[in-house]
Amino acid sequence: MIWALAATAGYGAYLLYTAYAFRWSGLRLTPSSGRRGPSPTERLRQWMRQAGIEDVEPREFVAVTVALAAVGAVSGFLLFGGVLAPLAVGAFVGSSPVASYRVRRANRRATANDAWPQLIEEIRVLTGAAGRSIPQALLEVGRRGPEELRSAFDAAHREWVITTDFERTVAVLKERLADPTADATCETLLVAHQIGGGDLDRRLAELAEDRRVDNLGRKDARAKQAGVRFARRFVIAVPIGMAVAGMSLGDGRASYQSASGQIMVALGLSLVALCWVWSGAMLKLPDTDRVFD
DSSP states (O other): OHHHHHHHHHHHHHHHHHHHHSOOOSSSSSOOOSOOOOOHHHHHHHHHHHTTOTTSOHHHHHHHHHHHHHHHHHHHHHHHOSSHHHHHHHHHHHTHHHHHHHHHHHHHHHHHHHHHHHHHHHHHHHHTTSOOOHHHHHHHHHHTSOHHHHHHHHHHHHHHHHHOOHHHHHHHHHHHHOOHHHHHHHHHHHHHHHHOOSOHHHHHHHHHHHHHHHHHHHHHHHHHHHHHHHHHHHHTHHHHHHHHHHTTSTTHHHHHHSHHHHHHHHHHHHHHHHHHHHHHHHHOOOOOOOSOO
């Protein structure tokens, strides 16, 4: 006990000294980097932007999730009775918005990845042979691009019309798209716009070729996974169908209301959810890290 008090007092004295002498903050032995990561709310907003629901407030998303969980819990009570099984069903149903928007986000990112090589080539042509300025070429190409990207380019266009500040326009575009290829393209164009140079055409051509190669590799991997993904979706319906069918056999519903039945229902749903998440992690293709966000 004495040693613990002594260690605590010594560490407190160390924190006081470093805070006064070096202006360090926090409770760590080393100074903080000064760069704070995004808050949970900001991460949720970014995730929702990538899913194409940037107009939905985080609290609205949470409210819908809670409402679906409540509906699932009531449905679970009507099916199985008891307490534990309805709670498990409610949690299972409540996770559906997250799963749905994850799929939507993945589809939007796949569409963006497929579109960027062509967009980069069009920007290269407009800034070269057509003689467009870099901001004009970027916004013109983006606003006639895929539907999934247009809202971000529309917001960037509004920023450009109001401020004519290309750096701020690029920042808006990067924030809305939250995509590694968009980051690299925007930063390349921003540097060329601010500094100049005659190698923009070559850099854009190399970037477009790199994106094509990456997309071909991803498409090949997804094609090889197609059968496994179908089986994954099919298998999840089997235990649910068996549970519902069991209710019509004898005193099936009464069995679910027993203590052991409640535990087995909750355990079964938990295992289904765990296997779904685990298999999804196994099938997930590696994402390119954002280095300019």
